[in-house]
Amino acid sequence: MGRILTAYFKAFEQLSDPKTRAVIWASIGWSVAIFVGLFIALVVLLKATTFIAIGPLEMLFDFVTLLGAPVLTWLLFPAVVTAIGALMLDKVVDAVEQRHYPHLAMAPGASLAESIGPAIKFLGVTVGLNLLIVPLFVVVPLWPFIPFIYLALNGYLLSREYFELVALRRLSVADANLMRLRWRTPLFFAGAGFAFMLTVPILNLIAPILATAATVHLFEAWRAKDNLSDKPSPSRGSGDVVVPPVNTPPTQT
Template structure:
């Protein structure tokens, strides 16, 4: 059940609509990081004087230019680490579209659903990624004390968070929040293990960019598998 859902999620990644959402998230993240870099360099140019008089040296006229190059280097380095989480936040705004694509392709007999409102989607996305960032910051302080178990803690924590959020995102398209929560509680271990498997690529550069889209697709499949089993029981 878990592995077929994950495999189908990866297969759905190559669909044009999924690739479009993935590339849109990456493009928006790049745009934001570039805008922040340009704004920082511009601000440094305003705040730093054109000339600085140093003791035993005299006037130095290249301080603002040097600061600008340093800022560029810092942003390029920071972007390596910021690209994945920022792109994931932007991609998170479109996960409902990923679930809709999966249902149209694999479950065409389902009735249409009312899409979530922009404010509800925005609130859910920011709340989820806020919890993920906060939980992982706390975990970072714990990792040095449990070094041999740090990878397992990473997978367990992020597997729980990813599984809970992506599963309920797929479920509330077809159920009330209370019904989605009840289905999650009955299948918590399955959802958690699936989330842990999906968390593995989070530690791989570039590959971590696709996790939101693949995760949304995989958990949409998992939800329908579990809901169908519940009806058959």
């Protein structure tokens, strides 16, 4: 837990970095737009769908949907904002690496298939699984457990998504998967923290940046322990020699 808390602390420090500020404003703008758009889309979808043909009951259902739309928005917001935010968070990774890991060579990067494919899959799986939580709200005895179920589910999903966002820039898919499995327990607890931040008003606007920065620190610490070097850069010719960066423990600031 000490390493996770240190990663969180450094992530908050990263907010003062000039290179991160532009991404902060973009993240806030996208987060607000996604939250409002998701809420409006859910209200329109629920009101346009006729579940009960009887007039008075349909009016009652419409009223209930207006109350339930914020709940659905709250449930789906982490998945949507993370999937879309993944397209611009590379800049955060670069800023963290330049500030804390200047010894690293330029990341080979992830291919389009490695980045877009998992993001689409993540969005579909996360939205689907979070929708499965919705029926629990009608079971009153389960209400005290819903926050824990939500954090556990999204802790796993978000930790995996942010880890892949960072790891696939420098590791092959096979190495990234093996590394994620080796460190799955602390990664899960870090992800639960990400999920919690995405439910806190105001904080959730910059939570993707904090989660990305924290994951970079965790990834580099674990990669040094596993002695994993960068994958070959696809931009190099077959005759070029790729010199991997020296894996040294993360700098302490």
